[in-house]
Amino acid sequence: xxxPKPSKYDPDSNGHFGIxxxxxxxxxxxxxxxxxxxxxxxxxxxNDFWSEVDYxxxxxxxxxxxxxxxKNLSDELGAKVYLKREDLNHTxxxxxxxxxxxxxxxxxxxxxxxxxxxxxxxHGVATATVAAxxxxxxxIFMGAKDVKRQELNVFRMKxxxxxxxxxxxxxxxxxxxxxxxxxxxxxxxRDTFYVIGTVAGPHPYPMMIRDIQSIIGYEAKAQILKAENxxxxxxxACIGGGSNAMGIFNHFLDxxxxxxxxxxxxxxxxxxxxxxxxxxxxxxxxxxxMSYLLQDEDGQILEAYSISAGLDYPGIGxxxxxxxxxxxxxxxxxxxKEALDAFVWLSQKEGIIPAFESSHAIAYLKxxxxxxxxxKIIIVNLSGRGDKDMVQAKNLLHFD
Amino acid sequence: xxxxxxxxxxxxPNKDFTVDxxxxxxxxxxxxxxxxxxxxxPVADGPVIDEANQKALKNGFKIKDLFDVSKKIAPKIPxxxxxxxxxxxxxxxxxxxxxxxxxKVKGFIIPDLxxxxxLPYKKDIEANNLCLIDFVAPTDSKERINKIVKDAxxxxxxxxxxxxxxxxxxxxxxxxxxxxxxxxxxPLFIGFGVNEQNAKEKAKGxxxxxxxxxxxxxxxxxxxxxxxxxxxxxxxxKNIKEQINS
Numbered sequence: 001x002x003x004p005k006p007s008k009y010d011p012d013s014n015g016h017f018g019i020x021x022x023x024x025x026x027x028x029x030x031x032x033x034x035x036x037x038x039x040x041x042x043x044x045x046x047n048d049f050w051s052e053v054d055y056x057x058x059x060x061x062x063x064x065x066x067x068x069x070x071k072n073l074s075d076e077l078g079a080k081v082y083l084k085r086e087d088l089n090h091t092x093x094x095x096x097x098x099x100x101x102x103x104x105x106x107x108x109x110x111x112x113x114x115x116x117x118x119x120x121x122x123h124g125v126a127t128a129t130v131a132a133x134x135x136x137x138x139x140i141f142m143g144a145k146d147v148k149r150q151e152l153n154v155f156r157m158k159x160x161x162x163x164x165x166x167x168x169x170x171x172x173x174x175x176x177x178x179x180x181x182x183x184x185x186x187x188x189x190r191d192t193f194y195v196i197g198t199v200a201g202p203h204p205y206p207m208m209i210r211d212i213q214s215i216i217g218y219e220a221k222a223q224i225l226k227a228e229n230x231x232x233x234x235x236x237a238c239i240g241g242g243s244n245a246m247g248i249f250n251h252f253l254d255x256x257x258x259x260x261x262x263x264x265x266x267x268x269x270x271x272x273x274x275x276x277x278x279x280x281x282x283x284x285x286x287x288x289x290m291s292y293l294l295q296d297e298d299g300q301i302l303e304a305y306s307i308s309a310g311l312d313y314p315g316i317g318x319x320x321x322x323x324x325x326x327x328x329x330x331x332x333x334x335x336x337k338e339a340l341d342a343f344v345w346l347s348q349k350e351g352i353i354p355a356f357e358s359s360h361a362i363a364y365l366k367x368x369x370x371x372x373x374x375x376k377i378i379i380v381n382l383s384g385r386g387d388k389d390m391v392q393a394k395n396l397l398h399f400d
Numbered sequence: 401x402x403x404x405x406x407x408x409x410x411x412x413p414n415k416d417f418t419v420d421x422x423x424x425x426x427x428x429x430x431x432x433x434x435x436x437x438x439x440x441x442p443v444a445d446g447p448v449i450d451e452a453n454q455k456a457l458k459n460g461f462k463i464k465d466l467f468d469v470s471k472k473i474a475p476k477i478p479x480x481x482x483x484x485x486x487x488x489x490x491x492x493x494x495x496x497x498x499x500x501x502x503x504k505v506k507g508f509i510i511p512d513l514x515x516x517x518x519l520p521y522k523k524d525i526e527a528n529n530l531c532l533i534d535f536v537a538p539t540d541s542k543e544r545i546n547k548i549v550k551d552a553x554x555x556x557x558x559x560x561x562x563x564x565x566x567x568x569x570x571x572x573x574x575x576x577x578x579x580x581x582x583x584x585x586x587p588l589f590i591g592f593g594v595n596e597q598n599a600k601e602k603a604k605g606x607x608x609x610x611x612x613x614x615x616x617x618x619x620x621x622x623x624x625x626x627x628x629x630x631x632x633x634x635x636x637x638k639n640i641k642e643q644i645n646s
Contacts, residue, residue, distance in 0.1 A: 014516050014517075022516075022517055023514065023516065023517060024485055024512045024513060024514070024517055025512060025514060026443070026444040026511050026512060026514070026535070026537070026559070027511075027514050027515075027535035027536065027537040027539075027540065027548075027559060028537040028538070028539050028559055028562045028563070029539075030514050030515075030516075030537075030539075030540075030544070031537075031539045031540055031541060031544060032539060169447070169450055169454070170440065170441065170450075170454065175441065176441075179441050179442075179443050182443045183443060183446070183564045186443075186444070186562060186563055186564055187562060187563035187564060187567065187569075188562075189539065189562055190539070190562065282490070283489075284486045284489055284490050285484075285485045285486045285489055285512065286441060286486060287441075287443070288512075290489075293486070295486065295490060297490075297491075298462055298463045298487055298490070298491065299463075299486040299487035299488075299489065299490030299491060300439065300440040300457060300487070301440045301441050301486070
């Protein structure tokens with residue numbers, strides 16, 4: 001059974017990963033966050049808590065997810081490519097891992113209401129799902145633009161019994177959805193648990209969600225040892241806020257053999273519109289944390305852009321910012337076009353339709369120099385499936 | 401005499417208007433001006449102040465504009481800059497400290513920089529004879545209040561309820577007020593949701609009130625011209641000042 005272990009990269013007692021992380025929130029939330037931190041620390045290594053999580057992972061989510069040897073991809077690339085199949089989870093992505101665990105924590109804290117922000121709607125759906133499962137009241141905040149773009153996910157959330165708020169402030173996307181979720185939380189913090197959708201936000205969220213999502217790397221490590229009897233050479237994951245990447249990287253960070261690589265959204269190119277906060281941003285404070293941000297010369301937050309709504313965020317989890325500065329993880333980016341090509345490539349080579357987000361990680365396999373990966377073992381975290389992207393893909397691709 | 405702090409969004413609808421409004425507020429009896437720095441993501445603010453922020457940014461607000469208007473305002477009425485931390489951090493706190501001193505601004509109010517995160521910066525700010533206003537909230541324990549207000553300067557900003565600016569909520573604050581008063585004699589002001597209707601009630605037990613959204617609603621009213629806006633806001637300020645002291 002998976003139980004988190006203390007990490008060398010754990011934040012300090014105020015939630016700082018080096019200069020990053022922290023708790024930059026209105027005073028009203030400070031006691032709430034301190035209480036959440038204390039309560040999380042009580043269950044962080046607690047057998048009883050993780051047994052309950054484990055039960056739902058096995059019986060409800062469908063864990064462990066397979067580590068699939070992608071033979072056709074491997075043959076083409078001359079490398080051994082394994083896919084960590086988070087796309088096979090219930091609700092179609094890794095998001096369900098952290099919503100299950102957060103909902104169990106919320107229940108233990110006696111909170112009857114949960115809220116969440118969502119971009120593409122995957123985290124919103126995963127939150128609405130656990131709300132139904134654990135009989136919690138659920139409200140989802142989603143940018144008005146995304147509500148239009150992701151009509152089907154909005155319907156899913158409503159079908160599951162959640163109330164969906166269409167956020168009309170600012171740029172009407174994920175950033176603004178998170179602003180309004182925070183505003184709602186400040187106003188209702190005493191009885192409401194905020195189920196944050198990634199390894200971002202104020203402490204203890206980045207650490208807590210990394211701990212929870214590390215089930216991915218924990219499984220992948222055991223699976224690759226069983227298959228290859230050695231550590232992988234590369235572990236690749238896409239990054240919006242960075243939860244699937246932290247989840248798979250965490251157990252490989254100190255393996256000498258292994259290079260972890262995080263892939264940001266290159267959008268239309270790094271000199272145009274994109275979502276590459278690490279590549280093109282600078283340190284700053286947004287949504288309760290210090291991290292890399294896309295911002296103008298006055299520190300106003302800029303809109304991010306990506307083909308994939310899940311990577312369309314102008315910030316990134318603070319631990320990634322820290323790992324970047326430490327040089328521990330390599331970060332690179334993939335453009336919309338490269339991601340879309342990889343979307344088709346994986347579909348037609350392996351019969352697996354990836355989410356647009358995960359397509360960025362897949363695309364990187366083709367960007368790596370062939371001689372560099374020859375005979376190497378590579379794990380790609382296939383964080384989600386592409387069903388949600390069908391309408392968008394249909395408008396972009398033509399096969400006749 | 402109980403004090404009145406007025407929040408206005410800097411440079412909305414334009415720089416000259418902000419200066420005129422600030423000086424009119426001084427004449428109306430306002431004791432401190434809270435000059436709001438427009439920010440793209442003001443998470444502690446409700447829809448009214450958010451709208452003013454977004455509109456000011458759309459009009460092309462630059463941090464330099466804040467410095468410009470402050471030079472004309474701060475020498476005449478005690479002025480504090482109210483803004484979110486990112487612009488301070490990104491442009492450098494030193495720049496804000498120097499510009500504040502140049503313009504005779506008294507200090508900063510930064511709602512997303514709570515006590516712990518403020519510690520590394522507070523020394524520099526205070527060494528330059530500026531203040532960083534401390535916040536207390538209804539969710540705070542007695543221990544936390546002790547820690548926060550022990551060395552508070554100028555005044556303490558008490559948030560009237562768990563929430564964002566401009567909401568019609570209220571909470572019983574008697575215990576919080578007593579906890580603050582037991583530790584410090586620094587004046588305690590209440591803000592969030594204070595308006596003409598409730599100012600007297602809200603001012604009970606504290607040394608002053610902070611009014612923002614109520615003024616900004618007038619600022620955003622398209623049916624009024626500039627002169628009417630200034631006149632209406634001034635009358636409101638005057639009424640509130642009278643009510644809290646009646």
